[in-house]
Amino acid sequence: MISSDVMRGFNSLILLSILMKEDSYGYQISNTIKVLTDGKYIMKETTLYSAFNRLEKSELIESYSSTETNGKPRTYYRITDLGRQTYHEKVSEWLDTKNIISQFIEEE
Amino acid sequence: MDTIKNYVESVFVNLPRTSEMQQLKEDMLTNMEDKYLQLKADGISENEAIGTVLSEFGNIDEIIEEYNLESDAEQVDNYSVQLSETQVEDFMQHRTKFGIAIATGVSLCILSPAMMLTFREIASLVTDSSSTMDRIDLLSVIPLFLFIAIAVGIFIVFGLKEEQYNLDKKVVLIDSATRAHLDREMKEFKPGFAKAIASGVILCILAPISLLLAIVLLGDDNAWSVIFLLGFIAVGVFLFVFYGILYSTYEKLLSLGDYTPEKVIASKLIDTIAGVVFPLATAIYLIAGFVYDAWGTAWIIFPITGILFAAFSSLYQSIIKTKRKN
Numbered sequence: 217m218i219s220s221d222v223m224r225g226f227n228s229l230i231l232l233s234i235l236m237k238e239d240s241y242g243y244q245i246s247n248t249i250k251v252l253t254d255g256k257y258i259m260k261e262t263t264l265y266s267a268f269n270r271l272e273k274s275e276l277i278e279s280y281s282s283t284e285t286n287g288k289p290r291t292y293y294r295i296t297d298l299g300r301q302t303y304h305e306k307v308s309e310w311l312d313t314k315n316i317i318s319q320f321i322e323e324e
Numbered sequence: 325m326d327t328i329k330n331y332v333e334s335v336f337v338n339l340p341r342t343s344e345m346q347q348l349k350e351d352m353l354t355n356m357e358d359k360y361l362q363l364k365a366d367g368i369s370e371n372e373a374i375g376t377v378l379s380e381f382g383n384i385d386e387i388i389e390e391y392n393l394e395s396d397a398e399q400v401d402n403y404s405v406q407l408s409e410t411q412v413e414d415f416m417q418h419r420t421k422f423g424i425a426i427a428t429g430v431s432l433c434i435l436s437p438a439m440m441l442t443f444r445e446i447a448s449l450v451t452d453s454s455s456t457m458d459r460i461d462l463l464s465v466i467p468l469f470l471f472i473a474i475a476v477g478i479f480i481v482f483g484l485k486e487e488q489y490n491l492d493k494k495v496v497l498i499d500s501a502t503r504a505h506l507d508r509e510m511k512e513f514k515p516g517f518a519k520a521i522a523s524g525v526i527l528c529i530l531a532p533i534s535l536l537l538a539i540v541l542l543g544d545d546n547a548w549s550v551i552f553l554l555g556f557i558a559v560g561v562f563l564f565v566f567y568g569i570l571y572s573t574y575e576k577l578l579s580l581g582d583y584t585p586e587k588v589i590a591s592k593l594i595d596t597i598a599g600v601v602f603p604l605a606t607a608i609y610l611i612a613g614f615v616y617d618a619w620g621t622a623w624i625i626f627p628i629t630g631i632l633f634a635a636f637s638s639l640y641q642s643i644i645k646t647k648r649k650n
Contacts, residue, residue: 242351243358246380260382261352266390269348291351 223257227267228276229310230259232303235277235295242268242291268293276302327374328356334507335384335500338579339391340648348387356381384500403589404495409502412577415489423569425482429475430565431558436471438554440464441547493592495585496577503578510574520567527560586648590641598633605629 234245242264249259259267271277276299282292295303336349356377363373407415447460498506531553538549575581579588605625612622 242355243362246355246359247362258380260380260386261355262382262384262386264355264382265348265352266386269390288354290354291347 223259226310227259227263228271229303229306231264231267231271231293232276232295232299232306235293236300236303239292239294241282241285241293244285245293271299275299325357325360328360328377329353331378331381332356334504335381338497338500338503339384339388340585342648345391352381403585404497405491406497407502407577409499409505412498412502412506415491415577416573418485418489419569419573422482422486423566423573425478426569427562427566429478429482431562432471432475432478434554434558434561436468436475438551438558439467439471441551443467445547445551491576493588493595495579495583495588498577506574506577510578513570513574517567517571520563524560524563524567527556527563531556531560586641586645590637590644594637594640597636601629601633 230249231245234240234248240248242261246259246261246264249257268277268279272279272293275296277293277295279291279293281289283289284292332349332353336345339345359380360373360377363376364370368376441464443464443466444460447464448457451457451460534552534556535549538546538552542548572582576583579585609622609625612618612625616622
């Protein structure tokens with residue numbers, strides 16, 4: 217399992233990318249991360265909810281309550297326009313980062 | 325599922341009880357419940373499912389950090405002290421020593437007249453001459469003052485040590501693992517505490533009985549009755565003080581009882597006001613008495629001040645409570 221320290225900077229990007237596809241709620245999101253990474257990265261509850269809080273405070277996502285799944289009241293998250301914009305910026309930032317780092321790795 | 329709920333409750337217990345935190349707690353619980361049910365549906369055993377869910381909870385400090393960024397950071401610094409696990413252990417060790425020392429000091433003070441009387445009783449067994457007895461009566465003051473001197477020394481030394489920790493009138497913040505650990509310790513401590521307090525009460529009830537017995541058996545003109553009385557009380561009080569200090573240490577570290585954040589914050593202003601109001605009441609009482617010769621009625625100032633002050637304290641505490649909730 218990947219250490220949460222390394223992943224810290226990418227948690228927002230991961231959450232935004234999941235919410236780009238559709239609105240979702242806590243468990244669904246953490247399960248998506250688990251399934252997509254084949255269990256290599258498990259986002260802890262506290263990490264997940266700190267990230268939700270940060271994203272919501274900076275108006276990149278918004279929350280609403282719904283009983284859509286199994287009739288249980290859940291907090292759903294929806295990406296905002298600002299969120300979409302930020303997502304695209306972060307993606308290009310990540311591509312740049314990946315490019316830069318891989319220069320060093322390949323030189324080895 | 326109860327294990328998970330209890331765990332989340334215990335983690336959230338030292339976070340502010342705001343609606344925001346309440347919502348967060350419920351969201352996290354729903355989330356963990358979903359996860360738990362899914363694991364069970366995948367055919368994983370109850371214990372393993374609970375273990376997985378708890379291990380994926382993470383660290384509540386992340387939430388605290390995130391939360392503090394938005395809350396008034398100064399407020400946290402002014403009233404609160406964050407203690408690490410080793411600091412908590414250190415403080416607990418100090419408080420155990422402090423408890424023994426203060427309890428010993430108090431018992432020594434109670435025993436000091438008993439020591440004086442014992443000294444006299446033993447001396448009177450040795451000699452019959454009344455002139456020697458007079459001198460012995462005078463000398464018997466030495467053990468009295470010796471005991472009091474030792475007690476005062478203990479109070480000063482340990483009082484200064486206590487001050488070094490600088491936790492008076494501060495809310496203690498500890499991380500969730502330390503909190504869970506202390507919670508367990510306190511639970512284990514409680515039965516012993518109850519027994520100690522009960523023994524103390526029994527000793528204090530036995531004290532006058534021993535006095536009466538000694539009077540009946542040895543005649544009413546003997547000092548042993550008082551020595552027994554004070555001996556029983558000294559041991560009883562030792563138990564009260566020692567166990568009381570340990571109990572309040574747990575309360576302080578876990579922010580319970582008299583050490584909830586509202587009470588600690590409120591006590592700052594309340595203590596300051598008490599320092600002004602009560603001497604003022606005494607001054608008014610004395611002036612009314614000496615100048616207007618109203619000794620018969622002036623005493624009413626004390627119950628009135630007391631009641632008004634109590635009303636003010638509880639009002640102020642509830643104001644702080646509501647403020648913290650918003």
